[in-house]
Amino acid sequence: MRRAVSVKLLLSNLNSNKSKALTKYYATQTETTDYTLDAKEYLDFKRQLRFNNVPHKDGHTCLHLECRLCAARNTKDLQPERGASKGQGHVARWAYVNKRTGTVVCPNCEVKSYLSQILPAYQLTPPAGYQRLIQRQPLFTSSYINLTSVSQEACDLLGIKGLKATQLNAIGAQWEPQEQLLVFQLRNAAQHVVGEKILHLTGDRREKTISHKDATNSGLLVHGVGKQKAVLVSNLMDFIVLATQNIETHSIVCLPFELKMLPQECLPGLELFKELIFWLHYDASHSWDAARTFAQKLEDKRCLLIRPTETEPSPHLAQRRRLNLRHILAKAQPVRHRSITTFNAMRNDILSELQNIEKVNGVKWKRFPVLNKLLKGHRRGELTILTGPTGSGKTTFMSEYSLDLAIQGVSTLWGSFEIRNTRLASTLLRQYVGYPLDDKLNEFSHWATEFERIPLYFMTFHGQQPLKPVLEAIEHASYVHDVQHVIIDNLQFMMGVSSYRGDKFWEQDSIIAAFRSFATKHNVHVTLVMHPRKERQEDELTTSSVFGTAKATQEADNVLIIQDKRLTSVRGKKYLQIAKNRYSGDLGIMPLEFDKDALSYSTTVQSAKRRKEKEKPM
């Protein structure tokens, strides 16, 4: 069973005095919504399917099985979706069990459940009183009622040279004349329409995904059925360019949420493909390693990658530069390198990184320009240690640091063992708003609605915790919510609770080693908040002041230390010292001026506030 709770539940908690009841509420929420696959249960279930002759087969990421969850007893009960294009009308009554999480989805009736809950449906005689679900069709209605086919005029707005309106209509585009946008339908694995993807043709060319019920139930935009290979693109312009090329060998698939996340509910729609080629577009807010992480989710053996270089950019750019798209496609390389590789195999990866160095450097902080200068950015797969004297503001600083990244789309999981999640969430909210809301409760609803959109998750552990369930929770969140940054506050809360009763340094070293290998294996950035060892107050902390043996700082890519000189000298200041930086090697300090109202250390936030105050009429 997994423990992760999203920001939505916490905010409802913050807004209520009945915090006890709500704490219980989200405890039960996590128990009913976050499950994991029990390996024994899964094997027994497969044995039962064989024994009972239930049609099933092992897929790349899911077990496919005949759906017996609802009352529809045969395929003809389920009508093909009206308007499904040629070849898309076939309805297979398959349900899919995700092999990692045990989540079961049936795309025919848009049902989501868990393996442990569907077992009775697959018994030869289901228990007395067991009732199958009522069969239903997913209902998605477009947000736009005036959709028409695309005219040549509208098509020209795209600015793709030589593109004909007929080509756009053939790949399923529809036109909304009032708002001037193109609409494409998203379908699930049973070809039912479950959402739509919108491209605004005026202004900033925004893309938006609208899904049935909630965002994670989204489908995919696929062009070209019945093929065994597919090219995955991350935005509609790239989709349009490739889909109108009529590539006979490959289907073209547009991911629903760009590189932000790939919900597990989308995986059944990709099961048919034996080969997947990632041809993605990265911009400053997109994680450079997204393809590698998605490939792990989709089974990396079948995944290939086109790393963007000057001569092999993303499809739309390639077309604008009149490059041959088919030649580029043929150059895709396997995502997974074999254990022993040669320079030649890595050559393109290296060139691509050199040509995209700003993106490789990682996501930049908006609030801490000095950190960008020293650390260059926030990258996946690294381990950061933050330490500082007791009460020096480690949690407050880390909360603002992670909020800054999360606002830019870095999906973040907080493990706060020391302070309650509600306290942490209210600190984050205050840092987001810039002032306390206690005397402006009328604004709460507005800010909370905005804040909920930020991809933040919280583990519901509190107090001392053994390592194993924490690592399991993180692994689950990295898979299900595509978490890119995990914060453990603080590591000492995991010590002394494992079965090992020995040297505490040894114990800490093994915990750090486990997080190190987790960060590398799952390509997630892990930040560990740690107490320093006891030293004289007047001494500065150094990397060797981090509690434990040298292992902690050897394993870390970055070591950040809050130095608090206010305690020892009258004019003393507080600053953050970058004491280790494996990526670029630059060391240095960042002054930490504290704004109590905003709980902020950011100079940019503080100078914006001063500017605003100056501009206020007297």
Ligand SMILES: Nc1ncnc2c1ncn2[C@@H]1O[C@H](COP(=O)(O)OP(=O)(O)OP(=O)(O)O)[C@@H](O)[C@H]1O
């Ligand atoms: N520079 C500062 N000036 C004044 N107050 C501060 C400053 N930095 C943080 N605080 C306040 O000090 C309190 C403790 O901060 P915080 O919990 O972040 O410290 P910590 O280092 O994580 O503590 P601990 O060592 O207990 O884990 C908070 O109420 C925070 O608002």
Ligand code: FES
């Ligand atoms: S066909 Fe699967 S739930 Fe209806």
